Amino acid sequence: MTTYAALLRGINVGGSKKVPMADLRTLLQGLGHTGVATYLQSGNAVFTTGGGDEDVLAADISRAVEKRFGFGVDVIVRDHAYLRAVRDACPFPAADLEPKQLHVTYFSTRVDADRFASLDQQAFLPEEFRLGDRALYLYAPEGLGRSKLAEALAKPRLLKGLIATTRNWNTVVKLEELTRGSG
Structure with missing residues (x-):
């Protein structure tokens, strides 16, 4: 199992593209991810999954957000090792x-x-x-x-x-x- 961060671009900024964090957590759980948590209101989520390609995970989240909320959102997914290396x-x-x-x-x-x-x-x-x-x-x-x-x-x-x-x-x-x- 690998823990990832999903970075959603441009949500909950200036009154547009509203995504309540509780709904985002539910959405990620619905995609089969576990250990789901959000940080702040600006599109930061962490989740654990059996692994996979970061780009595929990001595309899956983006599609699920569009289906659920009716608007597209760009998503970047990165694992802990990458986040640690950036830091x-x-x-x-x-x-x-x-x-x-x-x-x-x-x-x-x-x-x-x-x-x-x-x-x-x-x-x-x-x-x-x-x-x-x-x-x-x-x-x-x-x-x-x-x-x-x-x-x-x-x-x-x-x-x-x-x-x-x-x-x-x-x-x-x-x-x-x-x-x-x-x-």
């Missing part, structure tokens, strides 16, 4: 920063630096980003809501063909902890 590989001093200053954008597939080569990183200092394994680490000293770099990174032309969803450092840590014990 461990953080290129910024996470322990020295406020959680609102550090974010991870999870990608559906690997991304190379060429995708973001058009961004003049110097123009956004002191904000910075670094790429990791299917992840982008963003240091935004004033928080995500005030980040000009986050706005630039979210441009559709840079994210074409990707599912991308961002979590603050507290959530990154909590999801790694909630999936611990398997891998």
Whole structure:
């Protein structure tokens, strides 16, 4: 059995795509998953299953959400080992920063630096980003809501063909902890 985190993109934000967490837990249980729990209201769930391909699990969850709630949602599923590796590989001093200053954008597939080569990183200092394994680490000293770099990174032309969803450092840590014990 493996424990995974499901990251649903863009639910319960700004009054649209409402998915009550109790309903999400029921939906995941209905797909045959066990140990289902949710974290916050922004589309974070953990579950245990007999294993499988992360992309297939994500597609199954996405289809089930659309069938149940009537709208499509992008989903990324990752196991504990991956979540731990992302946490461990953080290129910024996470322990020295406020959680609102550090974010991870999870990608559906690997991304190379060429995708973001058009961004003049110097123009956004002191904000910075670094790429990791299917992840982008963003240091935004004033928080995500005030980040000009986050706005630039979210441009559709840079994210074409990707599912991308961002979590603050507290959530990154909590999801790694909630999936611990398997891998």
